[in-house]
Amino acid sequence: MNFTLPSLSLLSQSILSGIFVGALYGLMGLGLSLSWGLLRLINLAHFAFAFLAAYLCYQLSTMGMDPLLTLLVIVPAFFALGAGLHWVMVRFQVSPFNSLLLTFGLTGIAESVIQSIWTADFRKLESSYAEQKFKLGGLFVPVPELITLLLAVSLSFAVWAVLRYTDLGRAMRAAAQDAPVAAAFGVNQKALGLALAGTCAALASVAGVCLALSFTLAPSQMYAWIGVVFAAVMLGGLGSALGPLVAGTLIGISEAITMAVTAPSWAPIVSFTLLIVILVLRPGKTA
């Protein structure tokens, strides 16, 4: 492994790249964290939802729709899909561990469906946003990544505010902490669960649209995101709204600096090393 001293412009541009990709980790992790922390369901299909949304965004955009306007169609559709999946899980009383297996199977099915419709070939969304960038000081700021960052920050804070300051949020947290007591206080767990699962899937679909804006799509690539997003969720704390964003950004910056001073192939090690270190040093503060 060769260490090189990066120039200031390389380091600052790399950190900016890290913030952008970290924001996407956070956005992908947001719904997963809520599902895991508040519904006690480890939903691996979250990644399948994100990729399915990314492909739908790609498809609608190639038909002439603005990629951001596709959110108007995609978000409600995925809300319904997420709520439907949750209804099935509740109906068949799927345990947290079995939810992992079930949603892993669903992810495989979704991959096959995507592959049969859009093939295994790479797909790249060509939009007017892709070309747009501006210079801020000495740094180049690409617009698609900036959109992702803005969406990730605004959605994370919106979810945080709902959980913290609204009755709905308090009811969700109460149901997650002690379901029987929450029910005794009149919390309708069934309806709340459906709404929360729908919201998680809708958040996955927003992440999918951001994915399509900045990345080239291939069905099998959904698995490449699982490790790092899981790390962001666990570092950020299960059920936390701001945690995945903060942890994702931290991981993104760490990876980017690693790539700037050593080699890109060392970057994936960073997120897991961080996770292990924090689990060892701060047990009980994560999952």
Place this chain on the structure above:
Amino acid sequence: MKTGKLPGIDRRAAVAAIAFAASGFAFAQQPSGPPIRIGSTLALTGPLSATAQIHKLVGEIYVEQLNKRGGLLGRPVEWVVKDDQSKPDLARTLYEQLVTADKVDLLMGPYATGAILSAMGVAQRYNKVLVHHTLGIPSLAKYDMQFPAWSIGSDPATTVPNTLFDALAASPKPPKTVAVVTSKFPSIQFMSAGAREVLKKRGLTEVLFLEWDFGNRDFGPIANRVKDAKPDFVWVGAIGLEGNLLLDAMKKIDYSPPLHFYLYPAPGPLLASPDAKNALSATIFEAQPPFTSNFGAAEFVKIYSERAAKAGFTDTSVETQAAASYTAWQILEAGVVGTQSLDDKAIGTYLKTHKVDTLQGKLRFDGTGNFGDDLMRIKQIQDGKWVVVWPKEVTSGGAKLLTP
């Protein structure tokens, strides 16, 4: 007939007409008897399926043409192709099935290095000839009855970079500094390592070396590093769309490399990218003279383009993948016709001792690992087209390597 001439026709024309009629009769002759079954697998699904579709189409075209010509040994040819799902372990199982359960007469190789190595193990166990399309690491081919259709020579890690740096040295502005950035994909990594050795031996300065894992998501930091290193030339050890992804990332930071080479790119998408202007790559065949004068090339290029367009392929031109695939079938046919038998040992011996006329030219299989000459050429994107620019004897209409 007193004059010995047909009225209005000279003797040469008469002989030609008779020969043509006879050959036409031969072409029209229907093969008969039980079919000769040739078994193979292809990655019809899974991550390699996009490229495997090219090999499937080529195989279908070749078998059709072969049966129109009268089949093999007067018998029709049937191609039994199974889906290995892009999994080398499954390819091994399916080749076992092809030999033991399907009892095919001959084997044809699969697509991609991993599956080829799996098939080679089975072929070796049953003493079957295996002609394969695109094995990327010649040193792994240890079986003496395997025959490569991709003529990259036995030491492509040295010969291909040498061809490239010869081309660059002969250009108006030869590079002095080089950045080597590469995927860790097995058949790529050793080529990039070879390029590093070659550039050092040639006195060039390596200003950057970076590797990434296959499936890397983020090319932004790599683009940043390349820009920071300010190389005259960038060797990109890329496979598939990785080259496009790196170019996209470079564009986001307003950088375009002065001279850039992509090892195994997806040729259509790279050609379509406006950022890939003057990009270089390597090829064994392009659908342009003088390649189209090679054995069977002109007809195949025409049929393939039509059929690929009908099948909805994004790139309908014949290049390395399709050419290597067609060549594989030509080699197998030459072995059977040359020995007039289906005996694998006889076919293997014949191929080792005879040159075979193919789409890529005359190929020999008497070198290390049955590899012959390295026929990799250097091509460049010029005016929205791939044109061969090196070596001089195969350039497209005298095209020259363009430098900024």
